[in-house]
Amino acid sequence: MLKDITLGQYFPGKSPVHQLDPRTKLIVLVGYIVALFVAKSWASYALCFGFLAVSIAISTIPVKSIVRGMKPLVLILVFTGVLNLFFTGGETVLVHFWIITITLEGVVRAVFMVVRILMLISATFLLTYTTSPISLTDGLESLLSPLKKLHVPVHELSMMMCIALRFIPTLIEETDKIMSAQKARGADFETGKLMDRVKALIPILVPLFISAFRRADELATAMECRCYQGGEGRTKMKLLRYKRWDMYAFAAGALLVAAVITLASFGL
Amino acid sequence: MEAMRVEHLSYSYPGVDDTPGVSVFEDLSLTVEQGSFVAVLGGNGCGKSTLAKQFNAILLPCGGKVYVCGMDTADEEKLISIRRSVGMVFQNPDNQIVANVVEEDVAFGPENLGIASPAIRSRVDQALKQVGMYEYREHAPHLLSGGQKQRVAIAGVIAMAPKCIVFDEPTAMLDPQGRREVLQTIHTLNREKGITVVLITHHMEEAAQAQRVVVLHKGNIAADGTPAQVFSQVALLHEIGLAAPETVELCYALNEAGFALPLDRLDSEECGQALYDWVKA
Numbered sequence: 001m002l003k004d005i006t007l008g009q010y011f012p013g014k015s016p017v018h019q020l021d022p023r024t025k026l027i028v029l030v031g032y033i034v035a036l037f038v039a040k041s042w043a044s045y046a047l048c049f050g051f052l053a054v055s056i057a058i059s060t061i062p063v064k065s066i067v068r069g070m071k072p073l074v075l076i077l078v079f080t081g082v083l084n085l086f087f088t089g090g091e092t093v094l095v096h097f098w099i100i101t102i103t104l105e106g107v108v109r110a111v112f113m114v115v116r117i118l119m120l121i122s123a124t125f126l127l128t129y130t131t132s133p134i135s136l137t138d139g140l141e142s143l144l145s146p147l148k149k150l151h152v153p154v155h156e157l158s159m160m161m162c163i164a165l166r167f168i169p170t171l172i173e174e175t176d177k178i179m180s181a182q183k184a185r186g187a188d189f190e191t192g193k194l195m196d197r198v199k200a201l202i203p204i205l206v207p208l209f210i211s212a213f214r215r216a217d218e219l220a221t222a223m224e225c226r227c228y229q230g231g232e233g234r235t236k237m238k239l240l241r242y243k244r245w246d247m248y249a250f251a252a253g254a255l256l257v258a259a260v261i262t263l264a265s266f267g268l
Numbered sequence: 269m270e271a272m273r274v275e276h277l278s279y280s281y282p283g284v285d286d287t288p289g290v291s292v293f294e295d296l297s298l299t300v301e302q303g304s305f306v307a308v309l310g311g312n313g314c315g316k317s318t319l320a321k322q323f324n325a326i327l328l329p330c331g332g333k334v335y336v337c338g339m340d341t342a343d344e345e346k347l348i349s350i351r352r353s354v355g356m357v358f359q360n361p362d363n364q365i366v367a368n369v370v371e372e373d374v375a376f377g378p379e380n381l382g383i384a385s386p387a388i389r390s391r392v393d394q395a396l397k398q399v400g401m402y403e404y405r406e407h408a409p410h411l412l413s414g415g416q417k418q419r420v421a422i423a424g425v426i427a428m429a430p431k432c433i434v435f436d437e438p439t440a441m442l443d444p445q446g447r448r449e450v451l452q453t454i455h456t457l458n459r460e461k462g463i464t465v466v467l468i469t470h471h472m473e474e475a476a477q478a479q480r481v482v483v484l485h486k487g488n489i490a491a492d493g494t495p496a497q498v499f500s501q502v503a504l505l506h507e508i509g510l511a512a513p514e515t516v517e518l519c520y521a522l523n524e525a526g527f528a529l530p531l532d533r534l535d536s537e538e539c540g541q542a543l544y545d546w547v548k549a
Contacts, residue, residue, distance in 0.1 A: 134369055166368040169410040204313040215363045222364035225324055225356040226424065227348055237375035237388040 010132045016245045017059035018130045025127050026244040028253035032123055035260040036116055040267075044260045045115060050254050052119055052126075061129050069125050077114055081111070084110035084211025135238075137161045142240055155231025167215070174211060178204050269302040271337060271432050271464040272323055278331035279318060292318045292488040295332070300466060302431070305458045307495075308468045311509045313519075320436045323466065324354040337431055337440070348494045352381065355425030355433040358441045361417035362410075370412075370420050371396065371405040377428040388427075395427040397406045398461075399453050415446025419453055425500035426457065432464035433457065439471065451477070472513045476534040481508070496532035515539035 012018075012236065017025075032051065039045050070077075090105030126137070141158035148154050155201055179189065189200050269337040280291035292315040296544060300306050310316045321327040322334050324339040337353045339346040358364050367373040371392050378388045396402040409417055418438055425433055435454060439447040451474060458465045467478060475481050481490040481498040487506040491498045499505070499512040502520045515536055517528040522543075529546055533539040 018379045044465065132369075134367065134372060162367060166366065168407070169408075173410070217367070218360060218363035222356070222358055223324060223366060223376075224326065225351060226366075227351050227380040227430065228346075228376070229380065235379050235382050235385060235388065237372070237379060237385055237392060239385050260539055 011061060011129050012132070013060060013130065015058060015060045015130070017055060017061075017126070019243075019245065020130075020249055021240055021242055021246050022131050022135045023143050024242065025131060025248050026136075026139055026143060028249050029123055029127055031253040031257045033120060035257045037258050038118055038257075038264050039116075040264055044056060044263045045112070045119075047259055047263075048119060051252065052123055052172070053124060056122070059126060059130050061126065065129070066122055066125050067203065070121065073117075073121060077117060080117060081110045081114045084101070084113050109145060133165045135161060138236075138240060146213075153232070159231075163219070167212075170215075171208065171212060176209055178207050270299045270335075271302040271304075272466075273302040273335040274298040274300075274319075274322070274332070276332035277322065277329050277334060279329055280328065281318075281324065285400070288438060291487070296489065297332075298482065298489065298492075300432075300464060303458075303462045303466055304454075305465045305479045306467070307475035308466060309470065309472070309481060309498075309510060310484035310490075311470070316484055317436050317486045319484070320356065320372060320434045320466070320468050323432070323434050324356055325350050326356075330401045332411065334452070352428060353431045355428060355430035357421055357425055357433060357435045357438050358419070361414060361441070363423050364421050364424075365409045365417060368408055368410075369405075370401065370407050370409060373409060373420060374405075374423045374427050377400055377424055381428065388528070390475050391427045392423075395423040398426060398457070399423045399451075413450040414442045414448060418442060418446065418450050420449070422457075426461075426463075430463065432466065434466045434468070435459045436468050437470070438467075447471075447474075470510075483508070490534050495534055498544060499534060500531035502531060519543075 024236065035044070035051075036048050039048055056066070085102060085106050086100060088103060088106035088109045090103030092104035093101055094104055095102040096106070131139075137158045141154055144152070144154045179187075183189070185201060192200070225239065248258060275297055277293050277296040278291075279293045280289040283289040296315075296319075302532065308316055308319065316487075322329060322341065323336060325336075325347055328342055328412065334341045339350050339353075341349065341350055351415050365373050366376050374392045374395055375388050378391050382390070393402065393405075396405055397421050401416060401423060404412065404420075405418065409420060412420065422433075422438075433454075438454070439450050442450060454465055454467065455477070459461045469475055475498050476495045476499065478495060481491070481493065481495050482489060483498060483505070490508055491504060492500055499516045502512050502516060505512050512520065512531075513534055515533055515538075516531050518532065519527070519531055519539065523529055523531075527546060529542055533542050
């Protein structure tokens with residue numbers, strides 16, 4: 001059961017959005033976020049929304065699964081909404097009750113904030129749904145490679161991320177095995193006070209850590225045997241290359257940012 | 269031509285703090301011919317895995333020399349060419365797969381060698397076809413069976429085009445089905461690509477299929493020869509805590525009870541024939 005979890009929730013597919021270069025998606029996402037934060041009027045929000053809706057439509061990712069992903073965030077959304085609703089000052093008072101004052105400006109602002117967060121999260125979901133973790137790390141490595149000049153270990157970081165992603169399912173399986181072994185000998189993880197339950201986890205964590213270190217040692221030897229010597233002189237099988245759709249995506253992203261900034265400069 | 273030559277090798281694991289190190293080899297000499305299939309047998313702690321790690325300079329000799337394709341493993345400048353020539357496959361397939369897509373993992377070795385991208389692609393495809401895992405190239409390794417994972421690990425090694433491959437108990441963690449798959453792959457590599465194979469194992473049946481069997485005991489060579497020659501020395505094998513293949517064991521037990529059967533029948537077919545002949549005579 002633990003084995004079935006999906007990582008990064010990647011939905012494999014063949015749509016143009018899936019096939020975009022991961023770097024394109026990352027850069028366009030950054031542009032979109034900038035546009036979203038510059039946007040001040042309904043018109044610019046509508047533009048951002050249009051951009052998002054078209055991207056989702058092209059990606060063929062069902063809207064349902066994006067909505068499902070939002071569930072854990074409901075609390076944050078409600079919190080943001082309520083805070084903005086109550087603590088925004090304004091002239092048009094709608095409700096005045098005890099110390100609570102709700103103004104028209106407050107309502108508008110609350111709606112704006114909630115919509116902004118929703119649109120922000122939908123876009124990041126679209127990125128992780130259409131990009132496999134490995135190409136995402138590849139894209140990040142390539143985008144951050146100028147930092148190598150500043151001695152930031154970009155290759156090492158992306159290698160670490162890759163290995164971490166690779167070993168998460170393996171370690172989960174291992175945890176499952178250790179838990180079963182402990183349960184078979186009478187360990188109880190489900191009942192008792194919080195402290196008891198936390199204590200019951202120690203006999204799981206200790207063997208898990210020991211085995212993780214042993215794995216790390218073996219993996220390091222195996223990597224050395226395969227001539228790994230760090231990022232220097234290393235080539236890639238899959239080269240990242242911008243294609244025609246990447247140009248479209250960049251153009252659309254640039255248009256969006258330009259339009260929203262223009263609108264904002266007119267005070268809209 | 270010899271693929272590997274071990275000359276008067278001595279090696280001991282260094283001790284921690286003040287404890288003395290553990291000596292594994294004192295004076296071991298061994299040569300492996302190019303293109304041959306050598307099985308190394310031995311009980312636990314006899315130095316099998318230590319020997320394997322000497323072959324691609326993961327461990328370096330304390331005394332004596334190890335030559336791989338004519339290169340001295342102690343020569344640091346040759347390190348990369350040595351590791352290119354000798355691939356290693358380990359016991360636990362999980363701990364040698366680096367990437368989370370099969371083909372990316374197979375590409376890991378060639379990528380480290382700095383090969384151009386189209387050449388890596390063709391090497392990866394070829395290696396995956398060789399081990400019969402081409403259809404799984406886009407799968408995640410953790411969803412494969414043990415035997416499949418081990419074949420991916422083997423593909424990762426052959427994508428580097430080594431002359432020799434050292435297998436360190438590659439089937440120890442696999443079920444019978446996975447063992448068969450992996451052994452078949454190893455034999456094909458040896459036969460069709462002429463890759464020198466050193467197979468470290470403690471399954472007698474696996475060793476019986478090799479061209480040559482070397483038995484290690486306490487860091488020394490206890491027996492060396494064709495499988496038939498080695499396994500017929502049943503008394504010696506028993507003495508060092510090993511067993512011969514079942515067919516030989518059967519003939520040996522019958523001989524103790526008064527039969528006079530040959531001890532070099534490793535195949536159950538041949539063994540049956542020998543029994544039949546004896547009973548008839």
